[in-house]
Amino acid sequence: MKNRYSPLRYLLRSSHEELNPYHRILGRIIVALFSLHAGFYLNFFIGAGLTKNLFTRPIPSLGLTALALILTLYITSINTVRTYSYRIFYTAHFTISLALAPVLFFHAAPVRIYLIETLILVLFNTITRRLTSFLAPSTITALPSTSLLKLTIPIPPSHRQRFANAQAQHIYVSIPPPSQPSGAVILNLLSNPYTIASIAPDTTSLTLIARSLTGPTSTRLTELTELWKARPP
Numbered sequence: 001m002k003n004r005y006s007p008l009r010y011l012l013r014s015s016h017e018e019l020n021p022y023h024r025i026l027g028r029i030i031v032a033l034f035s036l037h038a039g040f041y042l043n044f045f046i047g048a049g050l051t052k053n054l055f056t057r058p059i060p061s062l063g064l065t066a067l068a069l070i071l072t073l074y075i076t077s078i079n080t081v082r083t084y085s086y087r088i089f090y091t092a093h094f095t096i097s098l099a100l101a102p103v104l105f106f107h108a109a110p111v112r113i114y115l116i117e118t119l120i121l122v123l124f125n126t127i128t129r130r131l132t133s134f135l136a137p138s139t140i141t142a143l144p145s146t147s148l149l150k151l152t153i154p155i156p157p158s159h160r161q162r163f164a165n166a167q168a169q170h171i172y173v174s175i176p177p178p179s180q181p182s183g184a185v186i187l188n189l190l191s192n193p194y195t196i197a198s199i200a201p202d203t204t205s206l207t208l209i210a211r212s213l214t215g216p217t218s219t220r221l222t223e224l225t226e227l228w229k230a231r232p233p
Contacts, residue, residue, distance in 0.1 A: 024077075027074070027077070028074075030070075031070055031071070031073075031074045034066070034067060034070050035067070035071075038063065038064075038067045041060075041063065042054075045060065058106070059107055059108075062103050062104075062106055062107035063107050065103050066100060066103045066104055066107055069096050069099060069100050069103065070096075070100065072092065072096060073092060073093065073096045073097070073100075076088055076089050076092035076093070076096075077089060077092075077093065086216060087216055090216075101115055101118070101119070129172070129191075132159075132162070134155075134156050134158075134159055135176060136153050136154050136155070136156065137154070138151055138152060138153040138154070139151070139152040140221055140224050140225045141225065142212075142222070142225045143209075147211055147212045148209055148210065148211055148212070149209070149210045149211075149212055149218075149221055149222065149225065150207065150208070150209055151173070151194075151207065151208040151209075151210060151221070152205055152206075152207050153205060153206050153207075153208065154204060154205045155200075155203060155204060155205055155206055160203040160204070161203075163196075163199055163203055163206060164199070164203050166196055166199060166206070167196050167197075167198060167199050169195070169196055170193045170194065170195055170196070171193070171194060171196060171206075171208075172191040172192065172193055172194075173191065173192055173193075173194050173208070173210075173217070174191040174192070174217075175217060175220055175221070192217050192218075194208045194209075194210050195209070196208060197209045
């Protein structure tokens, strides 16, 4: 859903922010269905006196592992956790999503085709984002008396045609290693969506207006505004 070239974005003609609520709704539905599936099987194994098999046979054991991962993913995604520590939310979301795929692949043969389809989409997402991304030294300014940041990012000549009519669309911003604080490995994994506020008439630069929150990206962007020479995304 978050990929600029996602089929859903073309089919529904929707932005990242418009699709994100559906991502959350579908996530809750999947968690509910997984919980029902696990509950019915646990009831069967316990009722049949086969509780030991839950821990000694590979398929039931993988099922329990998948359930634990999914519930952990859900718990770390709730608003309370995201507000307390976005780092915990994102790290859990990223690592559990990766770990869950092989567990489900070996747990249930019927889902393998869907996991392969997901892998293809992930690879497509990675390739397209690599091909359309660029690194640029940018200017960050804190807007007085607000929690807003203004980012002015120069657009390289090779990308200017793509941004000619991109005002009000979303782009994904990440902070490269030269501008990361020591120990902030999570910033290598993060790319946050921001709305393009304006495009220069000659398409040589774009401007973003971002609200500074408590996440690692917002925190670092705010810190960079205080440096004599900021080098954000």
